Amino acid sequence: TPTLVIATAGTTDTGSIDPLPAIAQLCRTHGARLHTDASYGGPLLFSDTLRPALNGLDQSHTIAVDLHKLGWQPIAAGLLAVPDTTTLTALAHHTDYLNAPDDTRAGLPDLLGRSLRTTRRPDILKIAVTLRALGRRGLGDLVERVCAAAQHLADLIDAHPHFELHARPTLTTVLFRPTGTDDPTTAALRRTLLHNGHA
Helix, strand or coil, rough: CCCCEEEEECCCCCCCCCHHHHHCCCCHHCCCEEEEECCCHHHHHHCCCCCHHHHHHHHEEEEEEEEEHHCCCCCCEEEEEECCCHHHHHHHCCCCCCCHHHHCCCCCCCCCCCCCCCCCCCCCCHHHHHHHHHHHHHHHHHHHHHHHHHHHHHHHHHHHHEEEEECCCCCCCCCCEEEECCHHHHHHHHHHHHHHCCC
């Protein structure tokens, strides 16, 4: 019996979004919890226009969003959305090497409980400042602009006789290659571009 199903709202390679309402229904039918990895696609929520692509996201029990992918944040800025704080009770687990009782009694702070990543710094301030400065609408405008740019690039590639578009972009990733190129040649071309550092 499945206990946890993980859906993806924006795969790393193509930006594809799983059929979230159908997956949520399957989870309800089988009594499984649903976690949605919206690391890439989650910021579509900022946009009134693009938000419908995430229909069904609200049926997830937990959601991960990584704002360095489509939120203009540093690489470590991610969020885990949970329905209530009881979901996080596992984070209160104490280990002697991190939570020495004599240190706690002496008033030193526990390393656990400060962030999901214990001793690493929390990056929520950067997210909060961005939201405060731009607001949901400002971030939504940025998301819409880069998604529109991806669609425009896809149109240009689709119309060009020397390029082959993999598929219409769902988010901001546009996959293409020279027309008629096989996989080994495409891989060699990719490595050349990575070594040269420009295209």
